[in-house]
Amino acid sequence: MIKVSVNGEIKEIEENLNVKQLIEALEYKTKGFAVAINTTFVPIAKYEQTIINNGDTIDILAPVQGG
Amino acid sequence: MKSEELRVKSNEWEIGGKTLKSRMLIGSALYPSPANMEEAIKESQAQIVTVALRRQSAGEGGGNNFWDIIKELNINVLPNTAGCHSAKEAITTAQMAREVFGTNWIKLEVIGDQYNLQPDPYETLKAAEVLIKDGFEVFPYTTDDLVVAKRLADVGCKILMPWGSPIGSGQGLMNPSNLKAIRKQFPELKLIVDAGIGKPSDAVEAMQLGYDGILLNSAIALAQDPVKMAQAFKYAIIAGRLGYEAGTMQKREFATPSTPTVGTPFWHQFT
Numbered sequence: 001m002i003k004v005s006v007n008g009e010i011k012e013i014e015e016n017l018n019v020k021q022l023i024e025a026l027e028y029k030t031k032g033f034a035v036a037i038n039t040t041f042v043p044i045a046k047y048e049q050t051i052i053n054n055g056d057t058i059d060i061l062a063p064v065q066g067g
Numbered sequence: 068m069k070s071e072e073l074r075v076k077s078n079e080w081e082i083g084g085k086t087l088k089s090r091m092l093i094g095s096a097l098y099p100s101p102a103n104m105e106e107a108i109k110e111s112q113a114q115i116v117t118v119a120l121r122r123q124s125a126g127e128g129g130g131n132n133f134w135d136i137i138k139e140l141n142i143n144v145l146p147n148t149a150g151c152h153s154a155k156e157a158i159t160t161a162q163m164a165r166e167v168f169g170t171n172w173i174k175l176e177v178i179g180d181q182y183n184l185q186p187d188p189y190e191t192l193k194a195a196e197v198l199i200k201d202g203f204e205v206f207p208y209t210t211d212d213l214v215v216a217k218r219l220a221d222v223g224c225k226i227l228m229p230w231g232s233p234i235g236s237g238q239g240l241m242n243p244s245n246l247k248a249i250r251k252q253f254p255e256l257k258l259i260v261d262a263g264i265g266k267p268s269d270a271v272e273a274m275q276l277g278y279d280g281i282l283l284n285s286a287i288a289l290a291q292d293p294v295k296m297a298q299a300f301k302y303a304i305i306a307g308r309l310g311y312e313a314g315t316m317q318k319r320e321f322a323t324p325s326t327p328t329v330g331t332p333f334w335h336q337f338t
Contacts, residue, residue: 007122007123007124008122026125027125032131032134032167033123033167034162034167035163036159036163039155039156039159040159041159041163044166059122060123061120061122061160061163061167062121062122062131063118063119063120063133063134063137063167064118064120064121064133065094065095065118065119065133066094066096066117066118066119066149067095067117067147067234067235067284067285
């Protein structure tokens, strides 16, 4: 197991997960979000080839109200 | 008064590759309820609405209810990078927004001071340059500083959004002469007054300076009646634009009668 930060919360996840597997493991059910790892955007096309490493900071963002 | 009762001529204009009728860019935050937001946006007849991205929790559906309402409105979405404090954060947020919202438009907002939420010109400039090269249509939120405006134009910004006054302050135009100078120096750019608008007359004033549009949120959302205020701003922006296009009269030092003096009855003649 490795430790990562997901939206500010520390979580333990299995090693060698890619972004697609991480999203499934975290049970994100809805679409319409975007992912950044260590403040770098990860496009959908790169989900499967991007492996999560110990200590990574993952942000999963969705639409909200804004000015 | 129903909207259709007042018929005004409002010319189309172009921004970011789109031809629009409305010159209002309306925010989607701070309304008393989602239903009120929806009604206010509809009443404003704005064709651009600003939105944002924030962390989504698993399972809760995040902001998707909100996003469903916005999608239903079928108007242009302008995502912002609100809350970013560096070029790097803003660039990442813009890239994420492009994927989520399916638009290359981005309201670039990099805050440099937490007290007055003043934009950081250095980081904004850095981010603008990168984003334009990456194919974004950048709507940069900036101060009313002429040199910053020049630098943003130099890196390829076709749109500038100088502030009227600090975000959410409702102070109106702090420095109309600076805004006027930017308009004069950049006739080819699309200029939007963003932030600080408090009342409809502020919008009229900005539009009379020749600005192409107004971006506002708090002034409508925090009004006692946001829907009615949305209508007020709709007409204010049209009035200001028409006033600018019509060309205002020159101010004069002394009074000049508007009624003909020829044929004035004797009892009105001064000796």
